Amino acid sequence: MANPTKNNTGFLASLKDSPSTDEFIKGLWRENPVFVQVLGMCPTLAVSNTAMNALAMGLATTFVLLMSNLLVSSLRNFIPKQVRIASYILIIATFVTMTDYMIQAISVDLHKSLGAFISLIVVNCLILGRAEAFASKNTLGRSFLDGLGMGIGFTFALFCLGAVRELLGNGTLFGWAFFPDTFQEWIVMILPAGGFFTLAIWLLIFNAAKERRATS
Amino acid sequence: MLNKTLNISTSPHIVKGIGTDDIMQNVVWALLPTAIFAVYSFGLSALMVLIATTAACVLTEHYLCKFSGKESTISDWSAVITGLLLGLTLPPNFPVWMAFIGGVIAIALGKFIFGGLGYNVFNPALVGRAVLQAAFPVAITTWYPAFLDNRFSSFSVSTFTAPFMEPTVDAITGATPLSAFKFDHVVTPAYDLALGLITGSTGETCAVLILLGGIYLIARNMMNWRIPVAILVTVYVLSGILHWVDGQAYPPPLFMLFSGGLMLGALFMATDMVASPITPLGVVIYGFIIGLLVVVIRIWGGLPEGVMYAILLANAISPHIDNLIRPRVYGTTKSVKGS
Amino acid sequence: MTEANQIQKTAAGNSLKMLQAMVGIGIFCALMIVLTFQGTLPIIKKKKAEALEKAIFKVLPGIEKTEAYQLGQDDNFTPLAGEGKEGQVAYAGYDQNGKLVGVAVEASGQGYADIIRVLYGYDPEKQAVVGFYVLESKETPGLGDKIEKDPNFQANFEALDVSLADGQSTLKNTVITVKNGAKQNPWEIDGITGATISSRAIGNIMGVSTAYWVPLIYKNQAAFIENNEQ
Incomplete structure (x- = not known):
């Protein structure tokens, strides 16, 4: 009863059939955490105002996701079912705190612009979701691939948003001017409302592409 | 609408041939005096803004219909109204490329995404304006004085700004009566406001002409008169009370009534048939909420004008208003379960 | 045996295990955080001082x-x-x-x-x-x-x-x-x-x-x- 691997045998059996590389690929596109699962909306909308912020946030989340997946997976037979959520949160919070210090050490400016959202990685449902739904039931190798794929998919999605928002809202990409000086910035794009608009349009494109693929 | 099968019904057998297209067409006629006055007072620049928004709305509607494999719905005139209304809420010296983008957004995000005419949650023209206000806050609050001598021979400097480029600020700018009150505490006489001898958005200056258009539609039973009446009475009474309490700090009620976009908003935007409630009482509550929000935003808010946000917010709650006052089904005690 | 009793007994049997797991993870996490904190502290301090100094030179x-x-x-x-x-x-x-x-x-x-x-x-x-x-x-x-x-x-x-x-x-x-x-x-x-x-x-x-x-x-x-x- 305390061993979660013995439950959900149906789910596990279906997973065993799929090749290992699929654990990695699925996060990039088919089960993309932002565009398909619509998880982790808080950082997605809040810190995708520039491409740099989006990339940094994506990489920080990837790191936390990877490490927590590894730890949760290796401890999956040790953690009793009743306290699993508390344990996962503890593990995730640890890696988030570590990331917080590391980003400060890398660049004070970057830490300033990401602000409170680094600490908020703790409550990113993507990470807890992967720990609970995948890492706690799968081997170390698979969990690693899953975390890596999901993390890169998340980073990719954030970058898509950040690039559009920075380009229209500031006329630059990674701080490089893309338009002449007289470019009229779309201020709404840098504001939170712009995040919602951009996300909606990307979701629209993603769903249209998915539908087109399904019909053909 | 048309049903080709034979209908058998009791008398009376007179069928009033009033369809969506008829109403829409009449709204366009009702808006024309205001639009003509806008061109008369602000000149060619205002004409360009109106053309740009109308063209953008019609083209967007046409191509979105085609793209999604439906028949084009531009013949029902609703896109023209959206375009005209949007153009009338913009400053006359607004860059044409921004006005065009506003039109595209109004139709695409305000109407088409929800399923087209009859399904829009918000008034599409106001959605377009709200996005423009958030995206280009400086351009949309740069005003141009009315009745310039060369208004029919030359354009404002900012009208033909290259697409995606920042408009050059006109050497000659004016202040709207509302911003003059908000920032400098100057009250414009109600007489000037009513006749439109002021600076403002292209179509919000002449309150009398807007009223005429509204009365025409109400007389033809094509507009719910309760909405504008509820809004205007609320604004008049609330601002009257405030003015009576402290005449120095709060503007006179007639100034509130005739300034800014209140007339245009109350008569032509809040009355959007799809985005307003349907029950008579619901409509009055809806009008009261808009009036209340207008007064609150204008007097205590950071912005000088609040009609746009007031109507958008009321649009959002209008289905809930209808739900709230839904009459109890006869014989039941509380609200019907499972409905 | 009633159902409630059974649950109680299982819970009592597991509580030691739960305690072990939580304390173990807690100690491990605390260790990781302290190590990172100690490792990055001098760098962060130096960077912050540099940034402040740059600002002072500017004003x-x-x-x-x-x-x-x-x-x-x-x-x-x-x-x-x-x-x-x-x-x-x-x-x-x-x-x-x-x-x-x-x-x-x-x-x-x-x-x-x-x-x-x-x-x-x-x-x-x-x-x-x-x-x-x-x-x-x-x-x-x-x-x-x-x-x-x-x-x-x-x-x-x-x-x-x-x-x-x-x-x-x-x-x-x-x-x-x-x-x-x-x-x-x-x-x-x-x-x-x-x-x-x-x-x-x-x-x-x-x-x-x-x-x-x-x-x-x-x-x-x-x-x-x-x-x-x-």
Whole structure:
């Protein structure tokens, strides 16, 4: 009863059939955490105002996701079912705190612009979701691939948003001017409302592409 | 609408041939005096803004219909109204490329995404304006004085700004009566406001002409008169009370009534048939909420004008208003379960 | 056996295991955090000090060296060793000859979005603010953040008059933000069109902070000079 691997045998059996590389690929596109699962909306909308912020946030989340997946997976037979959520949160919070210090050490400016959202990685449902739904039931190798794929998919999605928002809202990409000086910035794009608009349009494109693929 | 099968019904057998297209067409006629006055007072620049928004709305509607494999719905005139209304809420010296983008957004995000005419949650023209206000806050609050001598021979400097480029600020700018009150505490006489001898958005200056258009539609039973009446009475009474309490700090009620976009908003935007409630009482509550929000935003808010946000917010709650006052089904005690 | 009893028994059997798991993970996590903290602390401190120093060099043009001073309870400045109390530290800047150029002070206050933190340099000889730098602000991008970038706004702080009144304990004129283009006196800050609230906030922050710091620094000028010569 305390061993979660013995439950959900149906789910596990279906997973065993799929090749290992699929654990990695699925996060990039088919089960993309932002565009398909619509998880982790808080950082997605809040810190995708520039491409740099989006990339940094994506990489920080990837790191936390990877490490927590590894730890949760290796401890999956040790953690009793009743306290699993508390344990996962503890593990995730640890890696988030570590990331917080590391980003400060890398660049004070970057830490300033990401602000409170680094600490908020703790409550990113993507990470807890992967720990609970995948890492706690799968081997170390698979969990690693899953975390890596999901993390890169998340980073990719954030970058898509950040690039559009920075380009229209500031006329630059990674701080490089893309338009002449007289470019009229779309201020709404840098504001939170712009995040919602951009996300909606990307979701629209993603769903249209998915539908087109399904019909053909 | 048309049903080709034979209908058998009791008398009376007179069928009033009033369809969506008829109403829409009449709204366009009702808006024309205001639009003509806008061109008369602000000149060619205002004409360009109106053309740009109308063209953008019609083209967007046409191509979105085609793209999604439906028949084009531009013949029902609703896109023209959206375009005209949007153009009338913009400053006359607004860059044409921004006005065009506003039109595209109004139709695409305000109407088409929800399923087209009859399904829009918000008034599409106001959605377009709200996005423009958030995206280009400086351009949309740069005003141009009315009745310039060369208004029919030359354009404002900012009208033909290259697409995606920042408009050059006109050497000659004016202040709207509302911003003059908000920032400098100057009250414009109600007489000037009513006749439109002021600076403002292209179509919000002449309150009398807007009223005429509204009365025409109400007389033809094509507009719910309760909405504008509820809004205007609320604004008049609330601002009257405030003015009576402290005449120095709060503007006179007639100034509130005739300034800014209140007339245009109350008569032509809040009355959007799809985005307003349907029950008579619901409509009055809806009008009261808009009036209340207008007064609150204008007097205590950071912005000088609040009609746009007031109507958008009321649009959002209008289905809930209808739900709230839904009459109890006869014989039941509380609200019907499972409905 | 009732169902409740059974659950109780299972729970009791598992509680030791649960305790083990939680304590084990807790200890491991604490260890990781402490290690990272210790590892990154010197780097973070160095980076923060560098950033502050860069800002001080910006607000006091022409300095070569800077030293921190702590404001004591008796309103005296003493050289600061280690970390100072927040809001009680002034940074003196000297040119290559060791002459006092000015004193940089931090100020903060409510902006439009959040607290704005600024650093400004005061030149006791000119009796004016000679430099201004925004340390931290979350003002609206494109509008309010012009307080950081707008060259016309920054120009206000090249020589902002903060002369003392006759009693030398108050300012002759309070620093204030006026409408764009309405600046007439050297103690006024020319506001930014479209960023009225943010530029007024800077005016308030500067007004309050200069009224407190300028008389103190002016009175204790000697403290900064003497200490440097030692």
